[in-house]
Amino acid sequence: MLSSLRKGVIQDLLPTRADDPPASEMKVTPENLTCLLGISSRLFDKTVHTPPLVNADLRPPTLVSVPIRGFRSLQWGTVSDINKTASDFAIQFIADTELAVNRAIVEIHKLILRGLPLQLECVFSGFQREDRRSWIDFHDGINNLRPALRKQVIEVTDPGDSPWMVGGTFMTFLKIAVDLQVWQKLSRSQQELVVGRHKLTGCPLIDDLPQVIDGQVQPQFITGCPFSGTIPANPGERFLDPAKASNRLVVASHIHRANFNRGDDDQSANNRIYRQGYEFLDSVPGSGISLGLNFVSFRKDVSTIRNILSIADWMGSVNFGGVTNPDPIIGEPPPIPLMSILAGGFFAIPPAEDPYPGFSLFQ
Numbered sequence: 001m002l003s004s005l006r007k008g009v010i011q012d013l014l015p016t017r018a019d020d021p022p023a024s025e026m027k028v029t030p031e032n033l034t035c036l037l038g039i040s041s042r043l044f045d046k047t048v049h050t051p052p053l054v055n056a057d058l059r060p061p062t063l064v065s066v067p068i069r070g071f072r073s074l075q076w077g078t079v080s081d082i083n084k085t086a087s088d089f090a091i092q093f094i095a096d097t098e099l100a101v102n103r104a105i106v107e108i109h110k111l112i113l114r115g116l117p118l119q120l121e122c123v124f125s126g127f128q129r130e131d132r133r134s135w136i137d138f139h140d141g142i143n144n145l146r147p148a149l150r151k152q153v154i155e156v157t158d159p160g161d162s163p164w165m166v167g168g169t170f171m172t173f174l175k176i177a178v179d180l181q182v183w184q185k186l187s188r189s190q191q192e193l194v195v196g197r198h199k200l201t202g203c204p205l206i207d208d209l210p211q212v213i214d215g216q217v218q219p220q221f222i223t224g225c226p227f228s229g230t231i232p233a234n235p236g237e238r239f240l241d242p243a244k245a246s247n248r249l250v251v252a253s254h255i256h257r258a259n260f261n262r263g264d265d266d267q268s269a270n271n272r273i274y275r276q277g278y279e280f281l282d283s284v285p286g287s288g289i290s291l292g293l294n295f296v297s298f299r300k301d302v303s304t305i306r307n308i309l310s311i312a313d314w315m316g317s318v319n320f321g322g323v324t325n326p327d328p329i330i331g332e333p334p335p336i337p338l339m340s341i342l343a344g345g346f347f348a349i350p351p352a353e354d355p356y357p358g359f360s361l362f363q
Contacts, residue, residue: 001107001108001111002035002104002107002108005030005033005103005104005107006030006033006034006035007027007030008027008028008029008030009023009026009027010026010028010103010107011107011110012110013026013028014026028103029100030095030100031095031096031097031099031100032094032095032096032100033093033094033095033100033101033104034092034093034094034095035091035092035093035104036091036092036093036094036171036349037089037090037091037349037350037356037357037358038089038090038091038092038171038173038345038347038348038349039088039089039347039348039349039350039358039361040063040065040086040087040088040089040090040345040346040347040348041059041063041064041065041346042065042086042087042088043088043089044056044058044059044063053088053362054361054362055361057161058161058162058164058361059161059162060160060161060162060165060170060302060348061160061161062170062301062302062303063170063302063346063347063348064302064346065086065345065346066174066341066344066345066346067306070340070341071306071309071310071315071316072309072310072312072315072316072317073309073315073316073317074174074176074309074315074339074340074341075340075341076340076341076342077177077340077341077342078340086121087121087122087345089118089347090171090173090345090347091104091108092171092173092296093105098125098127101125105120105123108120122343124173124175124280124294124343125280126278126279126280126293126294127278127279127280128277128278128279129279131230132230132231134178134277134279134293135178135180135279135291135292135293136178136180136183136191136195136338137199138191138195138197138199138202139197139202139231140277140293141275141277142197142202142231142240142255143240143241143255143258143259144274144275145272145273145274145275150274150298153272153273153274153299153300154169154170154273154274154298154299154300155167155168155169155300156168156169156170156300156301157300162348164350164358164360164361165348165350165351166351167351167352168348168349168350168351168357169298169299169300169349170298170299170300170301170302170346170347170348170349171296171297171298171346171347171348171349172273172295172296172297172298172299172302172305172344172345172346172347173294173295173296173343173344173345173346173347174294174295174341174343174344175280175292175293175294175295175341175342175343175344176292176293176294176295176339176340176341176342177290177291177292177339177340177341177342178291178292178293178338178339179336179337179338179339179340180291182336182337182338183336183338185336186333186334186336187216189216189217189218189219190217190333190334191333192205192219193205193210193217193219193249193252193253193331193332193333194253194254194333194336195253195254195255196250196253196254196255196256197221197255198219198221198225198227200229201221201225201227201228201229202227202229202231203221203222203225203227203239204221204222204225204239204242204255205219205220205221205222205242205245205249205250205253206220206221206222206223206250207242207243207245207246207247207250208220208247210247210249210331212330212331216331217249217330217331222238222239222242225239226239227239241259241262242255242256243262244256244262249331249332252332257313257314257315258308258314258315259272260313260314271304271307271308271314272299272304273297273298273299273304273305273308274297274298274299275295275296275297275298276296276297276298277293277294277295277296278293278294278296279291279292279293279294280292280293280294290342292339292342298349302346305346
């Protein structure tokens with residue numbers, strides 16, 4: 001059904017009567033719809049499915065559940081009970097329009113109504129901003145994996161215990177709430193020190209002792225930066241991914257922690273991932289709004305994202321998480337509990353296969 005939908009064909013609009021117009025006249029615009037199938041560790045759990053749906057021995061060893069206690073400084077939020085649901089599958093839809101995504105969801109719902117033995121546990125929506133900023137107003141995703149490097153970082157090449165995953169990848173999904181109330185309590189300079197970039201232009205911090213004016217730390221930024229509120233096509237590597245820093249205030253910033261080692265992208269120790277970010281804005285009856293980021297990342301193993309969010313030198317004691325530094329630096333912004341997890345999961349993404357991805361797993 002999804003393969004047909006990507007060609008603009010909707011099952012309920014196929015001709016069924018002699019006088020109906022031809023199917024070619026009934027096609028809709030697919031809006032570049034893509035569909036990505038993910039399989040969670042729950043599918044392999046023999047205590048959940050009786051009889052088993054697949055061979056439990058084929059579960060990739062790193063494919064586990066998101067920690068019930070979250071990660072070191074990124075903990076579960078309390079806004080919603082949605083994080084208590086579990087699923088066997090996830091499908092990621094991306095399209096040029098919101099309608100195309102919603103239409104794919106509804107077409108799955110129709111299949112279920114016709115007797116497909118599945119149920120929709122939950123739906124998460126999000127969007128990418130054309131200005132490439134996030135709800136905290138800073139540019140987001142500036143230092144992401146370049147297209148030429150993505151395959152060697154995310155593609156599974158070692159069959160190990162899961163030969164059906166060769167050519168596939170692993171996806172991490174985290175719905176992360178952002179508390180703007182605590183973020184707004186920081187001054188602009190403090191926000192720039194936390195992120196590691198100029199708030200308006202996106203230029204990175206310079207690796208040097210900060211200036212202190214009237215008792216307040218004033219961030220300094222790389223000179224000659226080509227950013228001017230928008231990101232140019234080829235700004236240069238030192239602006240996208242500044243070199244490893246030595247100043248503790250700079251090292252503590254988000255952009256340096258997220259790529260702590262500053263080594264080759266394809267080395268496992270550098271924990272590099274390919275990330276997609278989709279902002280969300282939800283209505284909370286009686287409480288206004290809940291907003292944040294749908295964090296989607298890909299890597300050839302799940303342990304990478306767990307390391308990034310657990311190891312202290314990376315994001316484990318990140319300034320976004322509200323962790324108090326036992327040895328604070330002069331001028332260091334106060335810890336703020338800015339982010340919390342509302343929902344999440346790890347998923348194996350099998351490669352394309354006839355008649356559908358993951359077909360060999362079910363044989």
